[in-house]
Amino acid sequence: TQLLEQSPQFLSIQEGENLTVYCNSSSVFSSLQWYRQEPGEGPVLLVTVVTGGEVKKLKRLTFQFGDARKDSSLHITAAQPGDTGLYLCAGDQTSGTYKYIFGTGTRLKVLA
Amino acid sequence: SQTIHQWPATLVQPVGSPLSLECTVEGTSNPNLYWYRQAAGRGLQLLFYSVGIGQISSEVPQNLSASRPQDRQFILSSKKLLLSDSGFYLCAWSGGGRGPPEQYFGPGTRLTVT
Numbered sequence: 315t316q317l318l319e320q321s322p323q324f325l326s327i328q329e330g331e332n333l334t335v336y337c338n339s340s341s342v343f344s345s346l347q348w349y350r351q352e353p354g355e356g357p358v359l360l361v362t363v364v365t366g367g368e369v370k371k372l373k374r375l376t377f378q379f380g381d382a383r384k385d386s387s388l389h390i391t392a393a394q395p396g397d398t399g400l401y402l403c404a405g406d407q408t409s410g411t412y413k414y415i416f417g418t419g420t421r422l423k424v425l426a
Numbered sequence: 427s428q429t430i431h432q433w434p435a436t437l438v439q440p441v442g443s444p445l446s447l448e449c450t451v452e453g454t455s456n457p458n459l460y461w462y463r464q465a466a467g468r469g470l471q472l473l474f475y476s477v478g479i480g481q482i483s484s485e486v487p488q489n490l491s492a493s494r495p496q497d498r499q500f501i502l503s504s505k506k507l508l509l510s511d512s513g514f515y516l517c518a519w520s521g522g523g524r525g526p527p528e529q530y531f532g533p534g535t536r537l538t539v540t
Contacts, residue, residue, distance in 0.1 A: 318469075347528060356516050356531030357470075402469060406527065413485070414460075414529065416469040 317341075318405055318417035326423045330392050335401055335420045338385045343405035346386050347414075348377055351400040393424045428453035432517050432532035439539055445490075445504040447535050449517030452498065457519040458527060459500040461492055464514040464534075476500060512539045 321336045337346070345364040349357035361370050363379035363386060370377045374397075376389040390397055403417040429452045439445060451457050458477050462470040472485045474492035482492050489508060493501045500517055515535045520527035 320469075349531075354534070354536070356518075356534050359528055359530065362528050400467060404470075404529070413472060413475060413483075416462075416471075419467065419469045421467055 318403055318415050320401075320403060320417040320420045322420060323418065324421050324423075326425065327393055329394055329424055329426050333390050333393060333422070335388045335390075335422070336385065337387070337403035337417050339405065339415075340384065341405075341407075342383050343407065343415075344383075345406045346379055346383075347404045347406075348386070348388055349402045349404065351402060357400075357402055390422075393422075395424045395426050398422060398424050428519070428530065430517060430519055430530060430532040432515075432535055434535060435533065436536045437538070439507050439537065441509055441539055442506045445502070445507050445511070445537070447502040447515055447517075447537075449500040449502075449532055450498055451519045454498070454519065454521060456497060457521060459494060460518040460520075460529065461500065461502050462516045462518065464516060466514075470516065474502070507539045509539050512537055 318337055318339050327333055345362055347362045348360045350360055351357040361372055361377045363377055366381045366383045368379045374391045378387050386403055401420045404414045407413050431450050433448055460475045461473040463473055464470045474482055474484055476482050476494045479494050479497055490504050515537055517532040518529040520529045
């Protein structure tokens with residue numbers, strides 16, 4: 315069974331600090347997505363990465379897919395209270411199967 | 427634009443009662459549809475997915491079932507709920523075609539089995 319482990323599990327930081335969230339697996343994924351989820355709502359897609367070594371930026375968020383497509387990271391620069399939420403990574407197991415494996419989640423709280 | 431609806435938003439049911447959660451998608455045709463369950467503040471567990479009408483794949487053995495009577499309708503059911511069925515249920519869709527199948531989620535249903 316493929317697993318996606320996220321670290322850290324919880325993170326509480328002050329506004330303006332930088333942080334990195336990691337998503338690791340022993341398996342290779344065709345693509346990997348990052349989501350942010352607010353309490354009581356469905357996850358919202360942030361980005362999809364498909365190529366080993368790929369880096370994508372979304373304002374203050376930088377996403378990187380590992381060279382071997384087994385891991386990914388999310389870096390937030392100058393975090394703001396609006397970044398608070400549950401961050402989830404999700405891997406596409408095998409192209410064409412339409413099935414996703416979700417990570418264990420990282421709960422981020424940014425204090426003003 | 428595409429929209430995904432789920433209802434009800436919250437539900438409190440006694441153990442042993444039946445369950446029916448509904449999900450509908452607007453603005454797209456022949457979507458892939460998914461049901462997930464999420465424990466409090468944790469990742470999502472894939473329960474069922476469907477690539478077409480009447481085509482359902484089950485990922486986790488349990489007392490839940492899913493059906494897809496129409497192209498953009500996905501239903502999650504149970505004949506007798508268990509306490510362990512409590513959780514946050516999310517429906518999602520993804521489109522076909524080229525590229526990675528990115529998922530878009532509904533607002534979720536909070537189910538409490540008492």
